[in-house]
Every structure is written in C-alpha cells, then in structure tokens.
Amino acid sequence: MESCKEQEQSVMHSDVAVMSPSQSHGSQATPHTPSEREPSCHHSMENGGTGARFHSVPPPNPQPTLSQFPSGPFADFSFLQSSPFQFPLDPIPSVGTRYPVGNTGASWTSEKAGHFSMMSAELCGAIASIIPDSEEENSLEKGFLRQDHLPEQRPLSRTDLCPPASMTVFLKPLDPPEEGMVVPGATACQVLRSIDSGQQMVHCEPPNYMRSSSEPQFQGNVSEFGTPFRKVNAIQMGKVVPSSVPGLCPVLPQPYLAPPSLPLIRPTTTLLVPPTSLNSLNSGYNFLSGPCFSQFHQTPCPVYPDSQPKMSPVRFSATYWDAKSRKPCSCTKSQCLKLYCDCFANGDICSNCKCINCYNNTEHEYERYQAIKICLDRNPEAFRPKIGNGKRGEIKGRHNKGCNCKRSGCLKNYCECYEAKIMCSSICKCVSCRNYDESPERQTVVSAGSMDLPDPGFYPIAKCQKKVVETTCVCLLAQAEEAEKEGHTEAQAERMILEEFGQCLTQIVQSIFKSGS
DNA sequence: GAGTTTGAAACT
DNA sequence: CAGTTTCAAACTC
Numbered sequence: 001m002e003s004c005k006e007q008e009q010s011v012m013h014s015d016v017a018v019m020s021p022s023q024s025h026g027s028q029a030t031p032h033t034p035s036e037r038e039p040s041c042h043h044s045m046e047n048g049g050t051g052a053r054f055h056s057v058p059p060p061n062p063q064p065t066l067s068q069f070p071s072g073p074f075a076d077f078s079f080l081q082s083s084p085f086q087f088p089l090d091p092i093p094s095v096g097t098r099y100p101v102g103n104t105g106a107s108w109t110s111e112k113a114g115h116f117s118m119m120s121a122e123l124c125g126a127i128a129s130i131i132p133d134s135e136e137e138n139s140l141e142k143g144f145l146r147q148d149h150l151p152e153q154r155p156l157s158r159t160d161l162c163p164p165a166s167m168t169v170f171l172k173p174l175d176p177p178e179e180g181m182v183v184p185g186a187t188a189c190q191v192l193r194s195i196d197s198g199q200q201m202v203h204c205e206p207p208n209y210m211r212s213s214s215e216p217q218f219q220g221n222v223s224e225f226g227t228p229f230r231k232v233n234a235i236q237m238g239k240v241v242p243s244s245v246p247g248l249c250p251v252l253p254q255p256y257l258a259p260p261s262l263p264l265i266r267p268t269t270t271l272l273v274p275p276t277s278l279n280s281l282n283s284g285y286n287f288l289s290g291p292c293f294s295q296f297h298q299t300p301c302p303v304y305p306d307s308q309p310k311m312s313p314v315r316f317s318a319t320y321w322d323a324k325s326r327k328p329c330s331c332t333k334s335q336c337l338k339l340y341c342d343c344f345a346n347g348d349i350c351s352n353c354k355c356i357n358c359y360n361n362t363e364h365e366y367e368r369y370q371a372i373k374i375c376l377d378r379n380p381e382a383f384r385p386k387i388g389n390g391k392r393g394e395i396k397g398r399h400n401k402g403c404n405c406k407r408s409g410c411l412k413n414y415c416e417c418y419e420a421k422i423m424c425s426s427i428c429k430c431v432s433c434r435n436y437d438e439s440p441e442r443q444t445v446v447s448a449g450s451m452d453l454p455d456p457g458f459y460p461i462a463k464c465q466k467k468v469v470e471t472t473c474v475c476l477l478a479q480a481e482e483a484e485k486e487g488h489t490e491a492q493a494e495r496m497i498l499e500e501f502g503q504c505l506t507q508i509v510q511s512i513f514k515s516g517s
Numbered sequence: 518g519a520g521t522t523t524g525a526a527a528c529t
Numbered sequence: 530c531a532g533t534t535t536c537a538a539a540c541t542c
Contacts (some may be wrong), residue, residue, distance in 0.1 A: 331537065339526055340536050378527085404523065413539055414523045520542085527535065 181270070328353040336360035337371035339382060347383060387420050402428035410435035411445055472504045 328499055329350060331341045336358045340347045343353060348366075350360045360365045375382040381400075388398045399417045403424060408414045410424050410433045417424045417435055423442075424435045434441040479500040483493035 273521095329537080333536065338536080340538090342538085383527095401525095403524080408523065408539095412520095412523080414525095419539095467523080518535100518542105520540100522540070523538085525536085525538100529531100529533075 204220055329355050331355040331358070335367075337367060339375060344368075345383070386416060387422065397422050398425050399428065403430050404428070405430040405433070407432075409433065409441065411441055472501070472508075475504055 100195070289456075327342065328345045329336060329341050330353070332355070334340045336344050336350050336353070336355050337360055341350075341355070341360060343350045343355075348360075349362060350358045359371070361368075386400055388400050399420065399422065403410060403415050403417045405415045405428075408418075410418050410428070410430050414417045415424075415430070415435060417428065417430075423437055424430055424433050433439075436442065476497050479497050480493060483496045488496065
C-alpha cells in the first residue's frame with residue numbers, strides 16, 4: 001500500500017517542471033504568500049504583451065469593453081456606478097430622513113433600481129486588481145468563457161433573486177420602511193478581505209444614529225451583525241467576494257425601498273434572516289450570494305422585467321451554473337437537504353431532478369434554510385468549493401480536503417480528485433493511489449481518452465491568454481454585430497471594431513501595468 | 518434497469 | 530477523533 005504522501009516525492013519534480021505551482025503535486029509545501037501566488041491573469045497578459053505599446057483610448061461611449069463585462073457568478077446582473085471604495089457620493093442619509101415609498105422624487109425605488117449603469121474601465125481594473133486571481137479567473141471563466149457548457153434555463157424562483165456576493169453591504173434597521181417611516185441612517189459597510197485568512201470582513205461606518213454611541217464602528221464578520229440588524233440589504237458592487245455557498249440564500253422577499261442617496265444601480269434585496277441565524281452562522285456562509293439570472297440571457301430581469309440592459313448585444317449568456325452543478329440528483333432519503341445531494345451541496349435548488357420527497361426547493365425555504373444552517377454549524381467550510389480556489393491560500397487545482405479512496409486507485413469517478421480531473425496530492429489519504437502524474441495507470445487512462453488531458457487552460461498563463469483572446473474576440477464580434485444592426489457602412493464598422501480593439505488593448509495594458517506594479 | 522461498489526457525509 | 534452507518538453516485542452486468 002502506498003499513499004499519496006509516499007508517492008509525492010517522486011512526483012514533484014516532473015510536475016513542477018511542467019505545471020505551475022498551483023498544480024504541482026505537493027505544492028502546498030511551498031509557502032503560499034500573496035506575493036508568491038500563482039501567475040495571475042494579469043501576469044499572463046504581461047507575458048503575452050511584452051514590448052507592445054498602446055495608446056490609451058478614452059472610451060467615447062460606454063460600450064462593453066473587456067473589463068466592463070460582468071464577472072463573477074452574478075456580475076452580469078448589475079453594474080455599479082461608484083467604486084466600492086468610494087462611498088456614496090451623496091451623504092449617508094441622516095437620522096430623520098424620510099423615504100417615501102414609490103417612485104417619486106429622489107427616492108430610490110425598484111424601478112430605478114432596474115437601471116443599469118456602466119462601470120468605468122478604470123474602476124473595473126482597480127477592482128480586478130484587488131481581488132484574488134482565482135476569483136477573477138473563475139469569474140471570467142464562468143462569466144463568459146464557458147459558453148459551451150451553458151446549462152439549460154430553468155424557471156426563476158425567488159431564490160434566484162438572491163443577490164450576488166457583495167463588496168458592499170448596507171445594513172438596515174429591522175423592518176423595511178413604510179411610507180413616511182423615519183429611517184435611521186443607512187450604513188455603508190464595506191466587505192473587506194483579510195489578507196491573511198481570506199476571510200470576509202465587514203467594515204461599517206457607524207450609522208448616524210449610532211455615532212453618538214460608545215460603539216465607534218462595526219468591524220467583524222458578517223455573522224456578528226445578528227443584532228440589532230436582522231435584515232441586510234446587499235448590492236453587488238461589480239465584483240464578487242468569493243462565495244462559499246453559491247446559490248444558497250434563504251428567504252428572499254421583495255426588494256424594498258432603499259435610501260435615495262445610496263449609489264445603487266440594482267435593487268437591494270432583503271435577506272430575511274432568522275433572529276439567531278446571523279450569530280450562529282459563521283463566515284463560512286455568505287448570505288450575499290446566489291444564482292441569479294443573467295441580463296444577457298435575454299430573459300427579463302426577474303425583479304424588473306421591463307428594464308433593459310444597456311449592454312451591447314453580446315450574444316452569449318453569462319451564467320452561474322456550470323454543467324455539472326445542474327446534473328439532476330436522484331436523492332431518495334435525504335430530502336436533498338444534506339450534502340449527499342449534489343444540488344444542495346452546490347447551492348442549487350433541485351430542478352428537473354429525479355429526487356424523491358425533495359425539500360430543496362422554493363416551497364421549502366425554511367427547511368432548506370435550516371439545513372444550510374445545520375451544515376454550516378457542523379462545518380463552516382461545508383459549502384466552499386472542494387477544489388482549491390475558494391479562498392486565498394488555497395491551491396488551485398487541488399482538492400482542499402483530499403480524497404480518502406481505498407479501492408478505486410483514484411482512477412474512477414468515485415474519487416473526487418479524479419472526478420475533478422486533478423491529481424491527488426499529499427493532502428489526500430487515499431490508498432494505492434494511481435492518480436498522479438507519472439502513474440502508468442493514469443497515463444493509460446488518459447491515453448484511452450477516459451480521462452481528459454488537462455485543459456490547456458489548466459495552466460494559468462495559457463488560460464489567461466486564452467481568456468484574453470476569447471474575451472477580446474467576443475467584444476469585437478459584439479461590436480461588429482452592433483455595427484451591422486445599426487446599418488453602418490463597412491468602413492464605419494471597421495472603425496468601430498478597431499476602436500473597440502483599441503479599448504481592449506488599453507485595458508489589457510492597464511492590467512499589465514497594474515500587475516507589474 | 519437492477520444490483521453492486523464506492524467513498525463522502527453523517528452519525529455515534 | 531476514530532469507527533460505523535447512511536447515502537447517493539458510479540459502476541457493472
């Protein structure tokens with residue numbers, strides 16, 4: 001019997017020579033500080049763009065450009081008009097501010113919330129530069145490069161309205177404001193990322209009515225906001241904070257009124273959180289996440305069906321779910337409320353599944369919520385992606401827990417590593433493992449075609465270059481389609497495409513400079 | 518499609 | 530934390 005650990009030494013050399021540290025066997029032994037992280041998308045662009053000089057072309061029109069495309073599971077749902085780190089241009093509403101219900105005056109209403117605004121390229125770049133590469137890559141990949149794996153659409157449910165992970169959270173008092181109700185000052189809270197742990201933190205400016213209190217500010221985990229706030233308004237600020245529970249979101253009633261001065265361009269959504277839940281749920285669960293239908297689906301916005309995205313008519317769908325997560329389950333005893341259920345584990349509600357007595361649906365939101373809570377109580381990381389890109393410090397392309405296979409040799413889909421098309425690592429506790437690079441058995445499986453060779457995109461550099469190229473092509477095609485649609489002459493179309501290309505290049509170069517610095 | 522095997526999740 | 534049971538997916542026939 002030889003374990004992965006025993007095999008590791010012999011494997012390391014070849015892996016390291018070929019693969020990035022992120023995929024190298026046993027790479028967890030290598031210090032993984034932020035400065036030593038895997039080559040990022042930016043880095044790869046740097047590699048691919050050496051020597052080139054580009055002139056910055058200020059975007060004359062808010063055409064969708066490379067970085068303006070949404071990224072992240074839900075990023076296509078909305079865009080922001082203000083930096084996540086540049087808080088409301090308008091003052092935070094003060095105590096006593098009245099917010100009339102309805103679309104009147106300056107009140108921020110649901111209709112207005114449906115308005116989409118574009119994020120500046122610079123802002124996007126800035127945001128991109130502060131998020132971990134894994135997320136960026138992930139978001140790019142899932143956002144608009146996995147077009148060939150788009151799952152089928154499913155009926156929208158309230159759960160679908162769950163807002164994406166957010167950079168900014170607005171904490172609100174317990175009850176939604178009613179007409180004429182005095183609303184204490186809303187609080188802009190910034191979700192920060194602990195560099196050390198990757199844990200999401202929330203830093204809040206104190207609400208106005210708390211300024212006089214002894215509590216200077218909030219700073220802590222989201223879960224620490226159990227009281228006095230039970231409702232959390234969340235907006236997406238254009239970039240995702242990694243979600244440990246994609247798609248899991250408890251009850252989602254109608255979005256409600258938000259203060260007029262907050263620079264929101266999408267509806268805030270109220271997460272109804274049971275009184276004790278915020279305290280009991282630790283940071284492993286991100287409430288501010290959930291599947292959301294894309295504006296690009298040509299599907300009416302679930303909240304504001306009449307709203308029209310201001311995006312270029314790009315003909316692809318950005319969607320959260322990948323093909324695997326939509327595989328129907330066949331649970332019979334778990335009610336699809338345990339991690340045995342892939343749908344539940346992936347944060348999806350069951351749809352078109354073959355399960356029996358399913359509670360993982362919108363009709364059983366409370367049970368579902370309780371089940372989520374139980375899972376998180378048991379294991380705060382329960383919903384974190386098993387393959388390492390869930391948080392800073394995790395190694396991409398490696399199972400975060402490792403497998404425990406004993407009889408399959410890790411060469412069958414029973415093995416989670418094999419299933420994820422990654423090699424076992426020293427973290428695995430498997431027995432008689434054959435899922436390592438130099439394994440003759442694995443070579444046989446690979447050559448027989450039963451196991452895919454690593455996607456060229458598996459290697460970060462190649463992956464990012466490919467992404468950049470593909471995304472640029474998408475931008476150019478969109479521009480071409482728009483030119484055609486608007487009846488421009490061929491010369492005009494050429495010009496438009498070239499301008500778009502210039503913008504893409506500009507952003508690529510900006511990214512290079514940012515990563516270089 | 519039924520039965521078996523497998524390993525993760527859940528439980529004790 | 531280790532051992533056992535439960536569970537659903539993967540696999541075989």
